Amino acid sequence: MTRLPQIALLSDGRRLHLQDGPIDLIIEARGRAEAVRAAYEAAAQRFTGLLDELCAELSELRAAAGPQTSLKGVVALRMHEAVAPFAADGFITPMAAVAGSVAEEILTAMLRVAALDRAYVNNGGDIALHLGAGEHFAVGLMDRPDGGGVIRTMRVDATDPVRGIATSGRHGRSFSLGIADAVTVLAATASQADAAATVIANAVDLPGHPAIIRQPACELQPDSDLGARLVTRNVGRLSQNEIAAALESGAECARQLFDRGLIEGAVVRLCGDMLVIGQKDIEEQRSRPLVLESAVA
Template identity: 45%
Template sequence: MSAQRRLLSPNRWYFQHGPIDLIIQADGDQACVSNAHEQAWGKFQDVLPTLVEELPVLRKAVQAQANNPLNGAIARMMWEACAPLAKASITGHDGFITPMAAVAGSVAQSLLACYQQSGVTRAWVNNGGDIALHLTAGTSSRIGLVSDIARAWAKAPGAQDLLDGELHVTSQMPVRGIATSGWRGRSHSLGIADSVTVLAMTASQADAAVTLIANAVNIFDARILRQPANQMRDDSDLGERCVTVAVPALPAHLVAQALANGHACAQDLHAQGLIHAVLLCCQGQFEYAGQEACLA
C-alpha cells in the first residue's frame, strides 16, 4: 500500500501510510506553507519503508551507554530519545526500553523539520496524539485534554464537554513536544493509567518518557487483566512482558497508589531535565508534576 494524503481544510493535511496517521497544520505565508507541505509529503513517503528496514534492531532493548546502532534518521532519533531512560535507577522502571517507545513522536518530529523555515510562523504534526510543535516568537498553541477516551467515546456525538482541560504552550516555553499514553491506547502499556500526557523539548523525548511514566502508574491486583505482549501481537517488542488488557473500577486508595507510583517516576524524569511537565489520570483521579503554567 502506498502513502495517501487528503486536504482537510486550507493548510491542514491528513497523511496516511500503513499504521501511520498524521494530521498536519501550518500557518504563515501561503507560498511558504504550501512549499513546506509538499516537502513534508515527499519526505513522508519514505518514512515507513525506511523504518521497516531496521525493525529487528528497533525492537531490541536499548543498552545503557552503548553507541547508537541504527542508520536511518528517524530510527536514530528513536534510539537517542530512549537511551537516557535505559537505566534501572529511575523509580518504577527496570531499565528495559526499546526504540519503539519513541516511534510515533519521532515520526512527528522528523516531519516537523519541513516546517521549521522562514515564512512558516506556526505548525504542528499530530501522530495519533503525539504532537511536534513549531512556534515562532509570539505564537502559542492550545491542546485539548481527554483523560479517558472510553468515556469520551460513550458520549453523544457533538457533546460539548468531551475535554477535561487544555494545555497552553507558548513560544517562550521550552516545550515543542507532547505525547500521551495509557492502557487503552494504540500501543500496549504495562500500567493502568487512563492517560498520561507529557510535555518535553521534542515529541520524540515526550513519547519515550510518557511510555515509562504510563507503565509506572501501576499496582498489582488480581482483578486487573494482563496478558503477555507476544500473545497479543506476535511481533511485539515487549516479548513476554505482561501488558494491561482490562482494568475494572478499583477502590480509590488503590488508584491513588498507582498514581503515586507514576508520579514518583515522573518526578525523577523532571529532576533530570528530561520532561517539562506531566499530567497523570486514572479513574477520575489526577496527579501533576512539573510546570503548572502549561495548564490553561
Template identity: 50%
Template structure:
C-alpha cells in the same frame, strides 16, 4: 501499499501509510505553508520504508551504543537511551520521532506556527511570539482520526514560544500501544516529541499497583510481533478501590518528578479512574499552563490554535 494524502477541514492535511496516521496544520504565508506541506509529504513518503528496513534492531532493547543508521531510528534510540537501565526498545518513541522529523519541514521563514499530530503524539513549531492551545481528554479509546464527530475536551493548555516545550505525547493502557501500567492516560510535555513519547511510556508503566482487578497477558499473545515479547501487558482494569488508584498514581507521579529533575520532561498529567496527578513545570514562566474543564481527566489528543 502506498502513502496517501487528503485535505481535511480548515486546511489541515491527512497523511497515511500503513500504521502511520498524520494530521498536519500550519499557519503563516500561504506560499510558504504550501511549500512546507509539500516538503513534509515528500519526507513522509519515505518514512515507513526507512523504519521497516531497521525494524529488527528497533525491536531490540536499548543498549550502551546505538546500532541504528536512519535519522528517525537514531532519534528513537536517543530518546529512549536515558531509560535503558530498565527494559525499553526504541519503538517506545516511534510516533513522536516521526512527528518530530516532519515538523522540521515547517521551520522556515513565513511559517508562524505548525503542528504534526501522529495519533496523539504532537510535534510543534512556534515562531517567536506565537502560541498553541492543546485540547485534552481522558479516554484514549475515544480518539479515532477517522471519526468525524467533534470531541469534547476535559481540559486544555497553552504552549507559548518562549517555553522549552515542542513535544506533547500521551500513553496509557487504553491507547494504541501496550502499557505495563494502569493509567488511563499520561500526558507529557517535553523539549521534543520523541522525548515526550519515550517519557510518557515510562511514566504510564510506573502508574501501577498489584490488584486482582487488573488483568495482564504476555504481549506476544496480544500481538505476534510485539517488541515486548512475553512481558505481561495490561489488557483490562476493573474498577479499583480509591486507595489502590491513589497508590498507583503516586508511583507514577514519583517517576515523573524524577524525570523532571533530570531535565527529561517539563510537565505531566496522570489520569486513572477519575483521579489525577499533575506535575507542574519547574519554570515559573510555564506554571499553570494546564487549565482543567469540568473534569480533571485529561490526555493530549490534538491541537486547536487560538
C-alpha cells in the same frame, strides 16, 4: 518502487492528512501562503518512503535499547536517542518513541524549506510543535486516549521550552505495562515526550492486584517489541486508596524525570482522578491553564 502514501488536504482546506500503514498524521502550518504550500510539499516528500525506512531496521528497533546502536536511519537514530536515558533503569525499545520521532522528522522537513509562524504535526496524539514569536498552541486533555470528551486545556507559549507533547496509557494504540488511563507529557521534543510518556504510564501500577487482568504481549501481537511481558488488558474496581497509590507511583516517576531535565511536565490520569507534575504545577503564573485540580469523568 516506493509505495505512495495517502496525501490530501482535509475539508477545512488548512490541514494536511498523510497516511501510510500505521502512520497517520494531521499537519497544520500557518504563515504566508507560499511558505505553507512549500512546507506541505516538503512534508509529503519526506513522508513518502519513511515507513519503508523504519521497516528496514525494524528488528533492531524492537530490541531492547542499549548504550550503543548500529541503527542508520535518521528517524531510527532519533528513536534510540530518545529512549537511551531510560535504558539503564529498565526494559525499553526505540519503538517507545516511534510516533513522536516521526512527527518530529516531518516538522523538521517543513521548517527546512519554509519560514512559518506556527506549525504542528500530530501523529495519533503525539505532537511536534513549532511556535514563532508571540504564538501559542492549545491542546485538549481527554480522560483517556480513546475517549471523546476534553476535560481541560493546556496552553504552550512560544516562550515555553515545550515543543513536544505525547500521551500514553493502556487505552492507547500501543500496549502498556501499567494501568494509567492516560499520561500526557510535555517535553523539549516530541520524541522525548513520547518515550517519557511510555515510561511514566508503565509506572502507574498496582503489581499483583487481583482486579488487574494482564496477558503476554506476544499472545496479542506476535511481533510485539514487548515479547512475553505482561500487558494490561482490563482494570476492575479499585478503591480510592488504591487509585491514589497507583497515581503516586507514576507521579514519583514523573518527578524524577522532571528533576533530570527529561520532561517539562506531566499529567497522570486514572479512574477519573488526576495528578499534575512539573514546574507549572507549583508556579501560579500566566500559564495557569496547566494547573489542573481535578478531572471530569
